[in-house]
Amino acid sequence: MKKKIRLKRATRKPGMMPGTLTVDPTWPKPAIQILAYGPDQYLEKRIADIHELDGLIGKYQVLWVNVDGLGDASTIQYLGQLFKLHPLALEDVTSLRQRSKVDDYETNLYTAMKMLSMQDEKLFAEQVSFFLGPNFVLTFQEVEGDCLDPVRERIRKKGGMVCNMNADYLLYSLIDAIIDAYFPVLEAYDVRLEDLEEEILGKPDQATMNLLFSVKHDLTSLRRTLWPVREMAGALAHSESPLISPPTLVYLRDCQDHAVQLLELAESYRETGSSLMDFYLSSISNRMNEIMKVLTIIATIFIPLTFIAGVYGMNFENMPELHTRDGYFVVIGIMAFLGFGMFFWFIHKGWLTPKRKTHRRPQ
Amino acid sequence: MKKKIRLKRATRKPGMMPGTLTVDPTWPKPAIQILAYGPDQYLEKRIADIHELDGLIGKYQVLWVNVDGLGDASTIQYLGQLFKLHPLALEDVTSLRQRSKVDDYETNLYTAMKMLSMQDEKLFAEQVSFFLGPNFVLTFQEVEGDCLDPVRERIRKKGGMVCNMNADYLLYSLIDAIIDAYFPVLEAYDVRLEDLEEEILGKPDQATMNLLFSVKHDLTSLRRTLWPVREMAGALAHSESPLISPPTLVYLRDCQDHAVQLLELAESYRETGSSLMDFYLSSISNRMNEIMKVLTIIATIFIPLTFIAGVYGMNFENMPELHTRDGYFVVIGIMAFLGFGMFFWFIHKGWLTPKRKTHRRPQ
């Protein structure tokens, strides 16, 4: 898949007329490919002039029109007229803030969802819009490059059921392919969490924590992305639209199962992330405790001894002890006694027990 | 939009008769504008004498009466009689504590919602009330200045569908404009959170935290404002009132979608805020740890050495070491040995490993 870019969201002026397409001039211009097929039909081509499409509608059992790039409002408007799409649905195509959803406009079904990918260790989400009509599927993507090639390949090779089924099965195949592509993304986070766990059990530092925060943040937004995907898959799987046939519903239910699995995975990784965070913080706490113990032991032993030495360093003329023969040795003895006394007191308080080997580690 | 002021909430005496209008004398006096139109009709004027309204009702396909300012109970009462509004709905107009809601009074529909704006970096919420009747929309605002000018412009220019549709579509257009105006407000908080994140990754201090608390607080109250907006939009989109026609319902459903998006945005920013807070606190924790380490290393190395120096600073007469030729150098040697010994012990314990560059940062 070629390198993708994050599109600037087009600024929508508040109070704009409903149904207005808000297109940013920096977006890629639309590139249209069609794939038309039936049990005995097959046509694949890139469309240069949009009017080439006019004659194709209804001629094939299934017509899949894929549009990469939303940078030209008139093209989208024209497609809307050609396929009789509702202006609000078209507005949603260019508004890149859509949650995954299904809108039933009777003559066609609008579905929006996010296509995820990892690029340079960063999460990349692209909005994909689907229109399902009686014998067509129309898809809009933000930029070129997608995870739908296996479906194209199956159509080309007449593999699987896709060539014998109607447009609804194509819609299912496309959504299934996009949902399947979520799994490797989630697994990438699983790997990162395992790396982080190892770091935290070893020598964690601020960088570890920064990374952990970033992973948790991504997982939270993944969960927010997946939640409506599950709803969308459920809405499709229980759709009462005549555009979706009962055999396809069984397959869509499988899609819904996968969406639920994804949501649980995201939830589970997020919990692992939180748990690692707690673990990290309690390690810091423990370590601080240990540092404090070292400081306290040293200071508590030597500060009183230094005081005694200071006393006998005073320059008073009349300090009888200074003139005794064994004064020095007695004082040294007292110091040694005090020092070891405190040392053993700390051992007694359990501040100096050797660290147990942490042979057991969280799994 | 001109500078707005926050109105004092009128104090309502407990046990007041239901339907009593509680109006604060400091509130602006009502200023009334009308906009009446139909496919071939158009009238726009400011109403100086409220009785000018009497003859206008029913003469136009749609009559929009907008009242800015709630500071005169008798005007509101008069409008209530003119448009046959329920006293409880009128009471709600002047009670500035309303949650967004829809009340169906059969002959008309009462809708309350909050209009948000940012003024001098502060969130400003103004209550707007709508009454929808068979051929009128009556709106009440706290003060002059609103985000509805694009709708007015469209009516004046006979742009869009608004001139060919009934009052229900006008209600939709107004609510849609107000909901659209929430997006820039939320985006302002997004920008602030990004600034805060940068500060926290750099040199956070108490001021950063104060600001973060204030942003979190605002987002929490935004969420509390948006929650009933979503309910209200849902109630309108699924309304069974004969005052709302099926084509308008499709548009209201789009409104509901936007309200859901807003709520998710607010939720997501709030989570980012919490996550930044945790990040800030764990940074503080980390830094405290580092400070403690510096203190402990210095104190632990030098306190024992100072003790040794103190011992040989004692003035006992009989201290044999003092009189040896190399005593001083031996003691200096022992001190150096001890000092470096502890230093290397700290290196061994990993207290002195250089900080890893935090080239990875949360996104």
Next chain:
Amino acid sequence: MKKKIRLKRATRKPGMMPGTLTVDPTWPKPAIQILAYGPDQYLEKRIADIHELDGLIGKYQVLWVNVDGLGDASTIQYLGQLFKLHPLALEDVTSLRQRSKVDDYETNLYTAMKMLSMQDEKLFAEQVSFFLGPNFVLTFQEVEGDCLDPVRERIRKKGGMVCNMNADYLLYSLIDAIIDAYFPVLEAYDVRLEDLEEEILGKPDQATMNLLFSVKHDLTSLRRTLWPVREMAGALAHSESPLISPPTLVYLRDCQDHAVQLLELAESYRETGSSLMDFYLSSISNRMNEIMKVLTIIATIFIPLTFIAGVYGMNFENMPELHTRDGYFVVIGIMAFLGFGMFFWFIHKGWLTPKRKTHRRPQ
């Protein structure tokens, strides 16, 4: 409203016969007032002998019997027989642990709720029980003094609709008056939270925290009180009992709206309280950090210098440096160099940057 006292809850022996009235002997004895009215009727008097009531039932359009004090089981029992109340409902009247609720006993409707007031900065909750019959309302309060005087006044002055409506509207008016009286209580907490915020931004201490805990605790119990009030108001507003007429239902729905507003206010203050708590704790954390920094800077600069001074305070005979001409000045120079070196190192580490003015404060 006169000073109220908190009643001891009567101890109920487990396994007591259902319907047993558990009355504590220290409770005030019942004092009964009646207010009977209709469009052309009016009677208000204090009842000394309970049998005065016998003849009054059914003679007036609405008969309101108010009982202040539950300290006499036989009076309550007698009223129960007179108005044909279910023994379980009577038991609930004297069990002061009731959640707000509505019980439909077909011939009458039992409603329990809490009446709140602030006395000497303390929250005071009193249980009020209502029985609604075809032409009577019977209310039980723990002690004298309530917030229902505005309703009494309206009846006396024949103001508002109350005199033309039936007993159900009286029930609504009473409940509405009690719910209205919740608002000033909640606002008192709002004021306290604002005071606390100021203290926390200024010089917070243990007393601030104690107060904050107490406010949070009160708000939590307020929320627990308000939750069932909302349910109760909802149950009344959607009641299918023939005792409540449809016009009154519209008013009860307004009550329900107020209950929802109250719950949201309580929730919002509680969140503000939690947020202040977090703010307080993170301030403490910050301050500890600053204290540690001061300690560390002073100790880290002077401990090594003191060690050097200690070395040259040793009394060895053979210490060549002591006898050089400039030894003292060289050592002083080295000390100054070391001291300032560490000082600038701390500046470099950012431990000594001046505090930014916290001109931005949470709102």
Next chain:
Amino acid sequence: MKKKIRLKRATRKPGMMPGTLTVDPTWPKPAIQILAYGPDQYLEKRIADIHELDGLIGKYQVLWVNVDGLGDASTIQYLGQLFKLHPLALEDVTSLRQRSKVDDYETNLYTAMKMLSMQDEKLFAEQVSFFLGPNFVLTFQEVEGDCLDPVRERIRKKGGMVCNMNADYLLYSLIDAIIDAYFPVLEAYDVRLEDLEEEILGKPDQATMNLLFSVKHDLTSLRRTLWPVREMAGALAHSESPLISPPTLVYLRDCQDHAVQLLELAESYRETGSSLMDFYLSSISNRMNEIMKVLTIIATIFIPLTFIAGVYGMNFENMPELHTRDGYFVVIGIMAFLGFGMFFWFIHKGWLTPKRKTHRRPQ
């Protein structure tokens, strides 16, 4: 009530045949008492030989068979055959892990619940099973001793309605008695929380915290016990079984109210516990802060002074200050100036303001 013992749970081998009774040999052997009554009938006796029961079924309006002790599988099996109980229900009787629940087996109704008591400050939960048939109630308890004596007393004295009603009213009376007995248990925790609060406001230590944890733990498990009790009471109160007559349903609804009250009490105590915990932790934090301040003030004032003293304690030959007449007094003066300077700096920083009296305490 005599001293109870906690029974060992019988180990159930995974994969055992459904309906197998798992009985631990250390459990007390069953002791059977019957209480049979009707408006004009009364029989109470201890059953030595289980076959005595055969003739009694159906002869009395209500037959209550109470079994204390589950230590003999054959007795339970025999009772199961006699009263035509489902094997799965019998299995539940001996499986001491049951949540409170109601199972409707058409010819009879199985209800399980926990009977709580406090023994030596410890929470004790015993499983009680009820079978309700057309004219019998069969109860199983783990050990002898229960809170049902008031019900027995009422039957013996023909007090209350119990003697005129059917078996369903007896079931209600028993469940009501058990639920009533929860209140004193919860109140015991209320008392403990108040004691703990006082300790925490005074001189909290590790023992306080241990106790607080133990109370919180108990309250959490109480809540877990009460949750299904509420469900069970609700299921009974809305049961459609012909075994429960409508008048009894009204009483069972009262039971459900009590269960809801209990759950709210437990919830409220649990929140108080959490709040005390937070309070305790923030006190610790505050106190640590104060300790650090004392340490820092002392160390910061005296460490630099000691350094100065150390400098003039050095033994260099050429130290001109030592030989001046007023050197000593000048140095002492400088020291005093420095010391007081730092002291006033700390006062200026607010580290030495006297503690405010915490006359306000959490309630």
Next chain:
Amino acid sequence: MKKKIRLKRATRKPGMMPGTLTVDPTWPKPAIQILAYGPDQYLEKRIADIHELDGLIGKYQVLWVNVDGLGDASTIQYLGQLFKLHPLALEDVTSLRQRSKVDDYETNLYTAMKMLSMQDEKLFAEQVSFFLGPNFVLTFQEVEGDCLDPVRERIRKKGGMVCNMNADYLLYSLIDAIIDAYFPVLEAYDVRLEDLEEEILGKPDQATMNLLFSVKHDLTSLRRTLWPVREMAGALAHSESPLISPPTLVYLRDCQDHAVQLLELAESYRETGSSLMDFYLSSISNRMNEIMKVLTIIATIFIPLTFIAGVYGMNFENMPELHTRDGYFVVIGIMAFLGFGMFFWFIHKGWLTPKRKTHRRPQ
């Protein structure tokens, strides 16, 4: 049960054709055993050639085909054709990420669930798939070894009802056996939590915390495993499929009860884990506090005294005190006074009160 291994999850290429079996080559090859029985029939054998199965279908009242190992796609595919299974169900058999669930494919019922066991103190979860047809049950396990032997034994011995009932009762027996086997797993965690509690009350260290984190993590994932098990059991117990007869539904409801109990146990252990964690952290906090107190007491007493000693260790020529007769003793006296003064001040502040014996411990 023999030692199990954790299987690598087969990587599923995104966009794969739906119904594709993804089988990892390292998985064990399928080993098939059959157990066919009826009231008068019995056959048990290992199947070497898969075609042996062809003739057996329909000949016995119940045919149980158990497949251990999923390492050969063609075998699974063949079984799918033989028993007329849906390709999506077969795909689920090999996708080891299934949540427990029930899918109704009309001619058969697909059930997936996890079989848990503890091996070397580690939690081991294996996916088991069940297909229920009119007279067969087909089970797929990841590896050999299961907890179903008691069921096999009962069939062999014609014990219990299993031999007189249809395939649905066999399905129940198998699921019941697997759910029963969850209890010992959960109890193992109960034991570990008790051990951990003892450690935390004694001498907790980093290793304790690591273990606690690992236990909490396991309990969280157990809960995540059990949640869908409960749903699955509920779906079976309320299934409307004709494949499950009403008497079996009663038994399945018992299964559902057990699943709910398991979930509550897991929840309760998880809460205990969290509570132990909090307890541990607050112990650390307490201990840190105590360490700080020791350090502060020692430093605060001796640092000023050392300063005084340092002053009289200065070598100024003109220090009058040095030459007085009792100077030394006066200074020593002052030091003692200061030292004890501070000591008693600390006692007064309560920093030196002896630790109360923590005879009360959390239960």
